[in-house]
Amino acid sequence: MARTAPEALEREKHRKADGLRELPGDTSQVVLRFAPNPNGPLTLGHSRGVVINSEYAKMYDGKVVLRFDDTDTRVKPPLPDAYGWIEDEYEWLAGRPADVIVRASERMPIYLEHAEQMITEGFGYVCRCSADEFRGFREDKQNCPCRGRSVTESLSDWKSMNDGKMQDGEGVVRVKTDMTLPNPALRDWPALRIQHTPHPLAGDRYKVWPLLDFQSAIEDHEQGVTHIVRGKDLMDSTRKQTLLYEHFRWEYPEPLYWGRVKVHEFGSFSTSGMRTTIESGSHEGWGDLRLPTLKALRRRGFSAQALRDFWIDLGLSQKDISISMQTIEAFNSSLIDSSVERRSFVASPITLELRGANEQRVNVPRHPNGTIPGSREWELTGSILIQASDAGQRKVRLKEFADIETSGDVATIESFDRSDERPIIHWIPTGIARKAELVTPAGEGLVTQTGVLEDFELVVGETYQLERVGFARLEELSKDGLAKLVWLHG
């Protein structure tokens, strides 16, 4: 070892470490959590959370809690279908289901109990100031009048809130911290508010709903979460929740943060924003090829492992980053290229009569490097199809077959062996050409290329590399014979 590669023994820090950095704190029984809002399916952004959490769980033989933070019924109302989608998408990406699945909306009694305990023990109170009024107190570092009221008065208001006697905005439960704290965000922060809007799943049973910081804090403790990986925009959440944990005399989990991610090709995207474009009809649905949803990425044929490799390679940095789909595509290509069969797709085909063929059959490799053994067998009939864009050239080589010379709509074979440097084009014998269309995102729109696909052992759901075109996934073989392909990447 020292003899063959002496330099490998030194320069430890000179090499890029692979895998995720070690987790801080006690790692003997790691419990992590991934907590999306089920107001839509998972996006590329969410996939970072799934990958990082599930990867850490794998590293430490720990668990991941998949928690649906669905306590807002008004601004970001949950989408009932999204729960199932997300569970499924989590499993696809992580390679196994989440260890525990929790819906906040089903855990309301626990949150309400803790809120009541908070009021009873005096570290929480019902505040009846308007949001505006309280903002003033917060800025001036003044206690609001509600803060000094007795526990009995607060409890009576708490009851009214829950009984539906107070309307939205008329009262809020606050956690007592300190109004003179230097960070304004932490001053007596709101923990629960009134929402009369019914919850899609829980109905109108509850009038008081916890806010994220409270619900998340209580549930993390209930689940024994040891490490929280979250966006750095939630740093103040950590600080708020730490103050709450002190009141309850609980120990706060180890927090880790990542920065914001933007993808060049998609810009900034939000689930609620996409929901709007879908409802308005400018996108076809959550699986629209142009959308950065996991549904769309899966539909196109991205490999879950490629997404995992990509996020693990990025690791956890608090820098705000802007990445390119090209990088993700590079991870995907290197993963699938050797295991994906080739097929010929001829767009805008023109028919040529073939002369000089003395063979009946052509064998084309399933994979040029032989990583998939065997060949595709093509029956030769009297004519072939080539791409209109290739038809301008007189002398071309039909890939894996013969050099030809074209004249009008006749192609004459000149040689079966490669005789010169003429361009190589892809082609299909008419007999095995199946009508096909390839849908590709193009800027704001979608472009459908019509053509023919080589009809050899086509399997719906498979990803193929279309020779000289790129990767695409076969989505459907209709009864009328049409093959529908969706674009993956080049």
Add this chain to the structure above:
RNA sequence: GCUCGUGUAGUGUAGUUCGGUCCAUCAUGACGGACUCUCGAUCCGUCGACCCGGGUUCAAAUCCCGGCACGAGCACCA
């Protein structure tokens, strides 16, 4: 305004804890070449960075001070 965080090649990233082994890692990208019956894959090469200014030190990407830039929170959203 207050509070918090981040600044390494075009894009990401390693190294920053405990200063030297860093004329700074790796990937992606761009460019050039080799090979190949795909515009794919593979191989080789080239390009390109420590935000700025001081300080400490024999020695600073790494420590200290001061700037600057960018981002986030201060929602009865998550």
